[in-house]
Amino acid sequence: MEFIESLNWRYATKKFDPSKKIKQEDLETIKEAVRLSASSYGLQLYKVLVIENPEIREKLKPASWGQSQITDASQLIVFCNYTDVTDEHIDDYLQLKAETQDLELEGLKDYGSMMKGSMAGYTDSQKNQWTAKQTYIALGNLLAVCSILRIDACPMEGFDPVKYNEILGLTENGLNASVIATIGYRSEEDKTQFLKKVRKPAEALFEAI
Numbered sequence: 001m002e003f004i005e006s007l008n009w010r011y012a013t014k015k016f017d018p019s020k021k022i023k024q025e026d027l028e029t030i031k032e033a034v035r036l037s038a039s040s041y042g043l044q045l046y047k048v049l050v051i052e053n054p055e056i057r058e059k060l061k062p063a064s065w066g067q068s069q070i071t072d073a074s075q076l077i078v079f080c081n082y083t084d085v086t087d088e089h090i091d092d093y094l095q096l097k098a099e100t101q102d103l104e105l106e107g108l109k110d111y112g113s114m115m116k117g118s119m120a121g122y123t124d125s126q127k128n129q130w131t132a133k134q135t136y137i138a139l140g141n142l143l144a145v146c147s148i149l150r151i152d153a154c155p156m157e158g159f160d161p162v163k164y165n166e167i168l169g170l171t172e173n174g175l176n177a178s179v180i181a182t183i184g185y186r187s188e189e190d191k192t193q194f195l196k197k198v199r200k201p202a203e204a205l206f207e208a209i
């Protein structure tokens with residue numbers, strides 16, 4: 001199957017070729033795959049920064065364990081989750097749903113109350129964790145679509161969110177950098193590309209019940 005071939009082709013790229021840039025058309029496809037990601041209740045409580053600016057990336061590099069991908073990749077993608085889940089977030093979603101599916105907003109009131117009620121039972125920390133988890137689903141789609149397009153990517157948690165939040169002004173907008181990815185094209189010198197994939201055998205990973 002072609003998808004499995006693509007997943008075998010991809011690897012977490014350690015060294016990008018800084019001279020190679022992603023075509024705008026491909027970037028739009030990657031963004032669309034991220035936009036179409038599933039999320040709990042469909043709320044999509046995150047923003048995705050697509051950073052090309054070299055000065056900003058230079059500033060972020062020391063806050064990313066000095067990893068070269070930050071400055072050498074074609075783009076740096078920062079997934080930012082909303083740290084709080086407010087009634088306004090839920091109302092905005094219901095408004096969008098009503099408009100998109102041609103529904104009466106009034107008819108979605110109970111659904112809204114149910115979501116608001118379930119959020120009321122979450123602590124601040126739980127809300128932050130819950131929205132951050134959603135960004136990993138979008139990250140998964142980004143990795144998958146990049147592999148299909150034969151665009152290299154590296155998912156990354158090796159960064160300091162506090163510093164990212166400060167440098168990118170995220171906190172004042174209710175956001176937090178949860179996970180990042182770099183996308184572009186591998187350097188011929190990246191030896192990691194020649195390593196065999198390390199994965200548990202299916203028997204160890206799956207259990208039929």
Ligand SMILES: Cc1cc2nc3c(=O)[nH]c(=O)nc-3n(C[C@H](O)[C@H](O)[C@H](O)COP(=O)(O)O)c2cc1C
Binds near residue numbers: 197
């Ligand atoms: C959430 C997450 C965070 C990661 N953080 C980093 C990172 O900061 N730097 C890095 O070089 N690789 C990072 N990786 C890459 C993993 O080490 C890599 O995906 C794993 O070893 C499997 O190898 P493969 O992706 O090449 O098949 C991360 C992967 C994931 C999924």
